[in-house]
Amino acid sequence: MENLIIEATKSSPSIRLDAQTRILEIAGESYPENASNFYAPIFAWIDLFLNQSISTPVTVNITLRYFNSSSAKALMDLFDRLEKAHADGTPITVNWRYHEENDSAMECGEEFKEETQYITFNMVGFNDDDC
Amino acid sequence: MSKKLWFKGFLLILAVISVCSLAFSLITIPLTRQITYRMSEQSATAALDRVTDLVTTTHQEIESYRHTAQEAKKRELKDITDIGGCFIQLQYDAAKRGEISEAVAQQRAIEGMRMLRYGKDDYLWISDFSSKLISHPDPKLFGADFSNIRDVNGNLIVPPMVAVAREQGQGYTSYWWHRLEHNEPSEKLTFSKLFEPWQWVYGSGVYTDDITDEVNLRRDALIGRLRTLMGRITIARTGYMYIFDDQMKMIIHPNPQMEGKNFAEVPNPRTGKPLVDELIRAAESGKPQTYLWDRPQEPGHYVYEKISWMRYFPEFKWYIGSSVYTDDLFEQSRALTTRLILIAIATFLFSLALGTLVIRRFLRPIEHLSTVAHRVRQGEAKLRSNLVRNDELGMLSKEFDHMLDNLDDMIENLDIKVQEKTRELSRQYEELDFANNEIKASIQYARRIQYAILPGKDTLPNGIRDHFVIWKPKDIIGGDIFWLHKQGHRFIAAVIDCTGHGVPGAIMTMIANMALNRVVQDVSDDDPSAVLKELNRLVRISLGQHIPGSSTDDGLDVGLCVVNPKDRTLIFAGARIGILVTEGDMVKEIRGDRKSIGYRTSNPDHIFTNHRLALEEDAAIYLTTDGIFDQAGGNRRLPFGKRRFVEILAAHNKETMSMQKEAIEQALTTYQGSEEQRDDITVVGFRL
Missing domain, CATH: 3.60.40.10 (PPM-type phosphatase domain)
Structure with a gap:
């Protein structure tokens, strides 16, 4: 299936969902006025994607500097879908990437980690030397 | 507005005409010099020819006369001598016949011969074989011994006469003698004959200086004629002819002071060598000689360059010269050159003017188009070029105007559309602005409400x-x-x-x-x-x-x-x-x-x-x-x-x-x- 690529804007993250490499990337900031509208096509794509080649591992890289509460809800939605897929046999690895000085991002990541049981949830800190 | 085209055209024409004029000048002007020189040379040579012809003819005439006169004189001498001889023969014959004795016969012969006269006191004489005069009208010379008497040139007088009579029976001799009235020695022509029986030589002589005089007269006449002729000849306006002889004496010269002068010492101011030698050499080589001379108006100032063509007339030992002043020679060419240059300049200017005019006419429509284009761009949108011509420029003008018309229409259309759009946008903006202000006002008011529910002080x-x-x-x-x-x-x-x-x-x-x-x-x-x-x-x-x-x-x-x-x-x-x-x-x-x-x-x-x-x-x-x-x-x-x-x-x-x-x-x-x-x-x- 075709990849989904959405360019970042001031208030929405860049989305790169690659069906061939099975690497899904969300990066930037997420505070769109209407989060459900923004994330709808992404959920649609992911639902379709997770229905194919079940059992081939998927990697999700999330690097969000900031996100508002409605985006947090959307992310939780996303993790629910991933949990279900993992439970159905697709190994899912989530890399939650955050700048080491970004406490809020780290804390949110840890909260998400607590909320998820099955998927592999990695906390990945980086500083200025890294990308 | 630049006038580049016209300027370029003008430059082009200027260049072309300049080159042509220059080429014309460069080619023709040296030619004129050459031609002028050649013409002068020809003129000089022609004059030389004329003079030489005249001299030759006259010389021939003179020689002819001299010959005829001389023959006549000789004939005369012989005839007279023959008659003298007859007389002697007569006496001898009488003695032979016994009418008289031999001594008387000889006596009568001698007397008779003494008395004979002809011409202007011309006489006969008798000499013996040892050059003793037996008969002579002059009593002083009667019986004189002439065996060693020499003439003015150092030659023996009588012995040769005797010799020729004895060897050939008769013959002509001549000697030179001073005559009383004459400054120069004169030549005497003698005819001598042998009378064998008595061993006498008898003859007569006449001075040929009348022939010489006549010849000289004729030669002087020739010189006079030549002088007149040469006086009339001018070569290159101021050039003239002259004649000098091998004694370096100037015979004919337009400058009367020069005539008769011996100019052997006069050097060629340019080379220092005697001019006359160089002129003589020129006559031999046939090439002209260049030297410095004076002018008739400025005698003594030997500063003017001249060229002489020379010819030698050996019979008279004359050197005939034809000379021109170089200045004047080239003066002619200069005049011609000046005229040529003037013509060239006139042609140049005329062509320039004409060319400029033509180009102007040519360029005017182009300039017009250019101006129109510029003005249209400056804002005169309705301006058109309107050139009516039947050539390419006319077509250009027509198409140009069409294009402007099209542009005009397009712009008008565009203008209208833009205006509409602007009006619409303006309206929309007003509406939006209004709505925005309304919303802002509304929110500002809402803030008051929100603020109201917050706990106050x-x-x-x-x-x-x-x-x-x-x-x-x-x-x-x-x-x-x-x-x-x-x-x-x-x-x-x-x-x-x-x-x-x-x-x-x-x-x-x-x-x-x-x-x-x-x-x-x-x-x-x-x-x-x-x-x-x-x-x-x-x-x-x-x-x-x-x-x-x-x-x-x-x-x-x-x-x-x-x-x-x-x-x-x-x-x-x-x-x-x-x-x-x-x-x-x-x-x-x-x-x-x-x-x-x-x-x-x-x-x-x-x-x-x-x-x-x-x-x-x-x-x-x-x-x-x-x-x-x-x-x-x-x-x-x-x-x-x-x-x-x-x-x-x-x-x-x-x-x-x-x-x-x-x-x-x-x-x-x-x-x-x-x-x-x-x-x-x-x-x-x-x-x-």
Whole structure:
């Protein structure tokens, strides 16, 4: 299936969902006025994607500097879908990437980690030397 | 406007004509010199020819005359001598016949011969074989011995006469003698004959100087004629002819002072050598000789260059010369050259003028087109070139005008459309502007309403000694409020962060405010947990979110504390909002439950945790929404963060609340920089 690529804007993250490499990337900031509208096509794509080649591992890289509460809800939605897929046999690895000085991002990541049981949830800190 | 084309054309014509004129001049002018020279040479040579012809003819005539005259004289001499001989023969014959004796015969012969005269005192003589004169009219010479007498040239006189008579019987001889009346010696022609029987030689002589005189006369006549002829001849205007002989004597010369002068010593001022030698050499070689001479008007000034062509006439030993003054020779060519140059210049100017005129005519329509194009561009949109011609320029003009017409139409159309569009846009803008202003006004008014529901200064509980409030909605109105309720000596303080910001957030704050008021009144005013649980239920129902499939999913986060200033106790419960309390020099955080209130997904049965605290003497209490934590800024555009906030509180711990507010606001402004405000910010701090 075709990849989904959405360019970042001031208030929405860049989305790169690659069906061939099975690497899904969300990066930037997420505070769109209407989060459900923004994330709808992404959920649609992911639902379709997770229905194919079940059992081939998927990697999700999330690097969000900031996100508002409605985006947090959307992310939780996303993790629910991933949990279900993992439970159905697709190994899912989530890399939650955050700048080491970004406490809020780290804390949110840890909260998400607590909320998820099955998927592999990695906390990945980086500083200025890294990308 | 530049006149480049005309200038270029002009330059081109100028160049072409210049080159032509120059070439013409360069080619023809040297030619004229050459031609003039050649012409002079020819003229000089022709004059030489004429003179030579005349001299030759005259010479021939003179020679012819001389010959004839001489022959006549000879004939005369012979005849006379023959007659003398006859007379002698007669006497001899008479003696032979016995009529007279031989001595008488000889005597008679001698006498007779003595008496004979002819011409102008011309006579006969008799000599014996030893050159003794037997008969001579002059008594002085009678019987003279002439065997050793010599003439003016040193030659013997009589002996040769005797010799020729004896050897050949008769013959002519001549000798040179001074005659009385003459300065020069004269030649005498003699005829002598032999009379064998008596061994006599007899003869007669005549002076030929009359022939010579005649010859000289004729030669002088020739010279006179030549002088006249040569006087009439001019070569190259001032050139002339002259003749000198091999004695270096000038025979004929236009300068009368030169005639008769011996100029053997006169040098050629240029070479220093005798001029005459060089001229003689020129005659031999046939090449002309160049030298410096004077002019008739300036005698003695030998500064003018001349060329002479020479010819030698050997019969007279004459050197005939034909000369021209170089200056004058080339004067002619110069005149011609000047004329040529003038013609060239005139042609040049004329061609230039003509060419310029032609180009002008040619260029005028082009210039016109150019001008029109320029003016149209400057704004005269209706201007056209209007050239009516039957050539390419006419076509260009026509097409050009058409193009301008098209352009005009297009622009008009465009203009109209643009005007329409502009009018429409203008109208739309006005509408938008109006709507925007309306909205802004509306929101400004809404802010007043929101502000109205916030606790005012007069509602401040007694127990609060010092406090600050930072309330900064993101967009004039927002989803954050702070809430206060007094109950006797107790009070309840809360900060509420509703979904969203701006208008929807503000609407939610209204609902939250009313709901909280209701809960505190109806359910509990001292149990934060109970309050939150009830608030949760109420908000859910208010928004119809308790029904599955509801269209909205909005709610709020809350941090609420019940404070008893008397016994310095504080009970806190939070939904995703915590509380900060100073403890000594530190600031302690108590986190709220990780559950939101009012959302569709909120669990209506969730029991929120109550946290009990004992407050120390100078305790300060802070309630804040996440607005300040989430503010982006700094070098890396990362969120402000809870840690930073806590550090500020700790740093300004001992200061008054207003100073702490200042510190917080300052830090926030600095950190925020040029970033826009991320979310509604609400920070409440109070000290008991």
